[in-house]
Amino acid sequence: MKSNDATLPVVVVDDDREMLQVYRTLLKGHGVGPMVVFEDGNALVPFLRREDAAAVVLDLALPTVNGAELLRNLVEEFPHLPVLIITGVAEIGQAVACMRAGACDYLLKPLDNATFLCAIDRALGITADETRLRNRRMPFPDIVTEDRQMLKLLKRVQAISHSGQPVLITGETGVGKELFAEAVHRCSGKKGPMVTVNVAGVDDAVFSDTLFGHRKGAFTSAQEHREGLIRRASGGTLFLDEIGDLSESSQVKLLRLIQEHEYLPLGSDTVAKSDAGIVVATNREPKLLLEQGRLREDLFYRLSCHRIHIPPLRERKGDISMLLEHFVTLAAREMGKAKPWYPVELSRLLQQYHFPGNVRELQAMVYDAVALHEKGALSLNGFRSRIDLPPAELRTDEEQEVVTVTFNGFPSIKQAQSQLISEALRMSNGNQGEAATLLGISRQALNNRLRRKPTSA
Numbered sequence: 001m002k003s004n005d006a007t008l009p010v011v012v013v014d015d016d017r018e019m020l021q022v023y024r025t026l027l028k029g030h031g032v033g034p035m036v037v038f039e040d041g042n043a044l045v046p047f048l049r050r051e052d053a054a055a056v057v058l059d060l061a062l063p064t065v066n067g068a069e070l071l072r073n074l075v076e077e078f079p080h081l082p083v084l085i086i087t088g089v090a091e092i093g094q095a096v097a098c099m100r101a102g103a104c105d106y107l108l109k110p111l112d113n114a115t116f117l118c119a120i121d122r123a124l125g126i127t128a129d130e131t132r133l134r135n136r137r138m139p140f141p142d143i144v145t146e147d148r149q150m151l152k153l154l155k156r157v158q159a160i161s162h163s164g165q166p167v168l169i170t171g172e173t174g175v176g177k178e179l180f181a182e183a184v185h186r187c188s189g190k191k192g193p194m195v196t197v198n199v200a201g202v203d204d205a206v207f208s209d210t211l212f213g214h215r216k217g218a219f220t221s222a223q224e225h226r227e228g229l230i231r232r233a234s235g236g237t238l239f240l241d242e243i244g245d246l247s248e249s250s251q252v253k254l255l256r257l258i259q260e261h262e263y264l265p266l267g268s269d270t271v272a273k274s275d276a277g278i279v280v281a282t283n284r285e286p287k288l289l290l291e292q293g294r295l296r297e298d299l300f301y302r303l304s305c306h307r308i309h310i311p312p313l314r315e316r317k318g319d320i321s322m323l324l325e326h327f328v329t330l331a332a333r334e335m336g337k338a339k340p341w342y343p344v345e346l347s348r349l350l351q352q353y354h355f356p357g358n359v360r361e362l363q364a365m366v367y368d369a370v371a372l373h374e375k376g377a378l379s380l381n382g383f384r385s386r387i388d389l390p391p392a393e394l395r396t397d398e399e400q401e402v403v404t405v406t407f408n409g410f411p412s413i414k415q416a417q418s419q420l421i422s423e424a425l426r427m428s429n430g431n432q433g434e435a436a437t438l439l440g441i442s443r444q445a446l447n448n449r450l451r452r453k454p455t456s457a
């Protein structure tokens, strides 16, 4: 990927040569470009797979491909790329469908130059933000966060990942310890795999056998030679999860592995060597385990060389709206459903909850809501019941705030009406009959309102 956003091209897909000349003049005069042109859509996706772009300007009426379908493909495959739709057909249902499919703007021909350039500015603004975020988290594509403390931790991960010392990751259940272990592994540049072993409640015999393997005949049922998982992690990383209740003898073996990079397969008297990096995690407080005599002091100090403590979600509530959006998108994609709409106040509602199960709990809640939703929208009430918050607990002043937050101030009747019509059209995928039913008015009444104020919906 090129590092400087200003060098990324704006890709224009239009078969009208006169229009292409207009775009060229406008973009050049605006200091935006270079411009890459496709007169039909077929070569666009292969191009975007090879090259990065700042934005796509897409004419819906293309000769050989369906513009709406191309838009859906672009959003699906390049979710960060802003797509600006241009069309000659003033059709409100189509506009709503395009915006719902993920277009960043929708403009009508004949083009108003100023409106077009404003839309381009907005699109490029989005690109700059996304690129900044993407670059900041480059080695951590799966970790969604904007929290300052978490971003500091990610920097720390980058700094320590090459040291060759063990890494201890702590934090409550579901905060993302395994994700961080993967980040350590990815940043280390090790070519081998990351092998995860959950050692919760595992006795020493199973621990040793699983990790170090055994020779044939090492014990009565050892019919075959077994290679341990440490061998599989050669050239990579061994991630031991839940080390909080490891037995005393397993701790000694782990210490030897960390210090000497050596282990003894069961039944073998030849010491084996390992070059795997070691990352361990626990959701218990290590100091407490130490005080209770459940963690050996020498192992604790050896493990504490690089420690990463991930804060619980309730201490970084600012992440909730990003995670909500991330999981709604992910869940819809995995379930093969259209991404449902949800009200802006949902993330405020979730911020009232303390999330004992942390990100995992939020993820499960969202997946459940996406699986169950009807009419294309997630229900606030469904979430209220999931977080044991009866409707009565939402205070009246907060309910009023919902209105002012949605409209950025108290709305006029006209604004509220126009917002309701837009939402109904959005939720019904542009189907005016369905939208009218949602609004409790006749289709004719909705049509009259749309004709009176076509741009408001």
Ligand SMILES: Nc1ncnc2c1ncn2[C@@H]1O[C@H](COP(=O)(O)OP(=O)(O)OP(=O)(O)O)[C@@H](O)[C@H]1O
Residues within 6 Å of the ligand: 142, 143, 144, 145, 171, 172, 173, 174, 175, 176, 177, 178, 179, 180, 241, 282, 283, 359, 360, 363
């Ligand atoms: N910051 C995040 N961004 C995106 N997904 C996250 C984030 N944090 C956690 N998750 C998701 O939440 C779930 C739980 O995360 P993970 O398994 O890493 O937690 P954990 O701390 O290892 O839990 P446990 O202690 O129970 O093993 C996973 O599906 C993970 O992908």
